[in-house]
Amino acid sequence: MKNCDYQQIDPQALPTPTPTPPPHQGEPRAGEDKPKTPKRKWEVFPGKNRFYCDGRIIVARQSGVLPLTLGLILVTSGLFFIFDCPFLVKHLTSCIPVIGGVLFVFVVITLLQTSFSDPGILPRATPDEAADIEKQIDQTGNTSYRPPPRTKEVLINQQVVKLKYCFTCKMFRPPRTSHCSLCDNCVERFDHHCPWVGNCVGKRNYRFFYTFIVSLSFLTAFIFGCVTTHLALRAQGGKGLVFALQESPGSAVELVICFFSVWSILGLSGFHTYLVASNLTTNEDIKGSWSGKSGGEDVTNPYSHKNIFINCCSVLCGPMPPSLIDRRGFLPADESAQTGAADIELPTLAVKNEANVFLYPLDTLVTLSGAVGFQLPAIIIIILIIITVSTTFVPLHVYIHVLYELYIYFFMFLYIMCCKIDLAIIVGNLININSLYIPSCVFIYFTVFISLFHSQTVLVSIRSFCVCGCACVCVCVCVC
Amino acid sequence: MAETHSLQDMRQQAAIAAKVFIQRDYTNGTICQFQTKFPSELETRIDKQQFEETVRTLNNLYAEAEKLGSQSYIEGCLACLTAYTVFLCMETHYEKVLKKIAKYIQEQNDKIYAPRGLLLTDPIERGLRVAVEFDRQITVQSF
Numbered sequence: 001m002k003n004c005d006y007q008q009i010d011p012q013a014l015p016t017p018t019p020t021p022p023p024h025q026g027e028p029r030a031g032e033d034k035p036k037t038p039k040r041k042w043e044v045f046p047g048k049n050r051f052y053c054d055g056r057i058i059v060a061r062q063s064g065v066l067p068l069t070l071g072l073i074l075v076t077s078g079l080f081f082i083f084d085c086p087f088l089v090k091h092l093t094s095c096i097p098v099i100g101g102v103l104f105v106f107v108v109i110t111l112l113q114t115s116f117s118d119p120g121i122l123p124r125a126t127p128d129e130a131a132d133i134e135k136q137i138d139q140t141g142n143t144s145y146r147p148p149p150r151t152k153e154v155l156i157n158q159q160v161v162k163l164k165y166c167f168t169c170k171m172f173r174p175p176r177t178s179h180c181s182l183c184d185n186c187v188e189r190f191d192h193h194c195p196w197v198g199n200c201v202g203k204r205n206y207r208f209f210y211t212f213i214v215s216l217s218f219l220t221a222f223i224f225g226c227v228t229t230h231l232a233l234r235a236q237g238g239k240g241l242v243f244a245l246q247e248s249p250g251s252a253v254e255l256v257i258c259f260f261s262v263w264s265i266l267g268l269s270g271f272h273t274y275l276v277a278s279n280l281t282t283n284e285d286i287k288g289s290w291s292g293k294s295g296g297e298d299v300t301n302p303y304s305h306k307n308i309f310i311n312c313c314s315v316l317c318g319p320m321p322p323s324l325i326d327r328r329g330f331l332p333a334d335e336s337a338q339t340g341a342a343d344i345e346l347p348t349l350a351v352k353n354e355a356n357v358f359l360y361p362l363d364t365l366v367t368l369s370g371a372v373g374f375q376l377p378a379i380i381i382i383i384l385i386i387i388t389v390s391t392t393f394v395p396l397h398v399y400i401h402v403l404y405e406l407y408i409y410f411f412m413f414l415y416i417m418c419c420k421i422d423l424a425i426i427v428g429n430l431i432n433i434n435s436l437y438i439p440s441c442v443f444i445y446f447t448v449f450i451s452l453f454h455s456q457t458v459l460v461s462i463r464s465f466c467v468c469g470c471a472c473v474c475v476c477v478c479v480c
Numbered sequence: 481m482a483e484t485h486s487l488q489d490m491r492q493q494a495a496i497a498a499k500v501f502i503q504r505d506y507t508n509g510t511i512c513q514f515q516t517k518f519p520s521e522l523e524t525r526i527d528k529q530q531f532e533e534t535v536r537t538l539n540n541l542y543a544e545a546e547k548l549g550s551q552s553y554i555e556g557c558l559a560c561l562t563a564y565t566v567f568l569c570m571e572t573h574y575e576k577v578l579k580k581i582a583k584y585i586q587e588q589n590d591k592i593y594a595p596r597g598l599l600l601t602d603p604i605e606r607g608l609r610v611a612v613e614f615d616r617q618i619t620v621q622s623f
Binding site for chain 2: 105106109110113122123125126128129132154155156157161163171174175176188189207208211302303310313314316317318319320321322324325326
């Protein structure tokens with residue numbers, strides 16, 4: 001932490017990093033209104049993060065080994081779908097690419113969400129707030145050299161917890177918050193900075209991270225099992241393993257990658273499952289804050305609910321806190337002038353989010369993409385790729401059914417997305433004969449009926465009911 | 481130059497004297513609660529009961545946002561099953577309560593605080609760390 005140049009904030013001489021002093025303001029611009037568009041807050045963010053897509057995506061300054069992680073996952077899964085799936089579908093069952101596809105989609109989506117979302121960064125204290133804190137601490141009026149490190153003690157659930165003062169962010173850190181030196185931010189419920197993911201893991205993205213490592217361990221174990229089965233089946237009849245490997249060279253690569261990674265990933269999943277069950281963070285576990293090593297007396301974790309099930313639910317299924325740094329908000333006009341330009345990376349995908357473009361499907365998709373960012377089209381593209389790859393190995397009727405289900409999901413997403421935009425417009429549009437909703441609802445019901453009547457087995461029709469049930473739950477949850 | 485200097489002085493003094501910060505209360509853990517202790521600077525401006533009522537209502541609203549109930553579990557499980565893509569489409573329960581809080585603060589400002597020359601800022605603008613009340617009558621600069 002670079003706090004060697006710390007200076008005590010003297011209330012008599014307020015630092016003014018952003019507001020403009022009066023004589024300076026008149027110079028660079030002609031009138032009061034600035035000719036340029038106002039800056040967004042991400043452009044003046046003080047930490048060491050980079051922003052893409054006009055502030056929608058946030059990553060740490062060094063991306064770490066995220067490209068390697070992504071590359072390994074894509075290469076291994078690609079080899080699996082190309083080399084092992086055809087053989088296994090022919091000899092075993094066609095569920096294998098479907099399960100593999102679902103796991104792969106889960107892994108990639110959660111990895112991207114972990115890397116690109118805000119981990120729970122706390123915005124730095126404003127100068128007024130910092131001065132107020134200084135005033136409260138330093139009643140004696142201590143002078144120029146660096147004062148001793150400041151702590152404040154609070155009582156949490158009958159446990160004494162020390163809150164430390166962060167010299168960079170100029171505030172007392174809330175409990176379980178830690179300052180990450182790589183990202184130069186205070187992060188709430190700081191777990192660790194993960195180089196594989198290229199971002200800190202904190203309160204907001206811990207559940208993504210946990211789902212990522214759990215689904216990755218399932219995927220790795222699944223691929224490992226399938227490759228072993230594949231090679232075993234090929235090597236049957238006295239042909240030998242070497243012959244099997246020569247016939248399917250991709251499997252050898254997969255075997256090596258999976259063998260070396262499955263142990264560490266399974267170990268990491270097990271460790272994080274233990275942390276989730278006892279409501280601890282990696283940081284606390286490593287430091288031994290609650291295990292009684294540091295103090296002699298009885299220290300227990302004050303944040304634990306003393307019940308494994310409740311701990312798991314609160315960490316993984318608890319309410320999702322919002323991002324506190326408001327990256328896409330606009331700076332007030334008088335502050336935008338002073339700040340130096342931060343890294344402005346890729347061109348923006350922002351499309352104006354007008355409410356009444358539901359009449360034209362293509363326009364709707366473009367508008368929705370603008371509203372949610374790049375993720376929705378990317379997810380659709382990934383899904384289409386999976387379909388394209390898996391249709392080669394899957395019988396036609398199963399393919400059509402999967403396609404219908406994906407259509408249903410897609411339209412439900414559209415519908416729910418529109419719910420988010422304006423419920424009043426939806427209610428109005430439902431009775432408007434020109435809207436998209438009546439055709440889309442009709443389409444949904446139609447496809448459900450088709451798939452029910454044309455389904456080959458009872459199992460498939462039960463699955464359709466479940467899909468519709470999920471869709472209804474989605475609508476209920478978002479409307480109420 | 482002298483005039484600028486004294487304006488700056490006044491502005492600094494005004495900025496210091498006029499902002500009262502209500503800090504977070506961590507006695508119940510990491511959930512968002514604010515201290516209900518009545519700040520001494522506001523003694524002449526506002527009724528203590530009124531202030532405590534406001535802060536207590538805010539605390540209850542934040543507790544409702546972070547409550548671990550069946551709705552948040554359903555939302556969490558649904559999100560997990562869809563690989564968290566449902567967060568793109570749906571407004572979470574927390575965000576809905578934050579909107580309620582914003583409306584409540586607006587209403588309190590209009591009815592109670594603005595007539596007395598005070599303004600309560602929404603804590604979300606300060607990173608859920610402090611709620612700021614400041615005295616608009618003292619700050620006279622117009623830039």
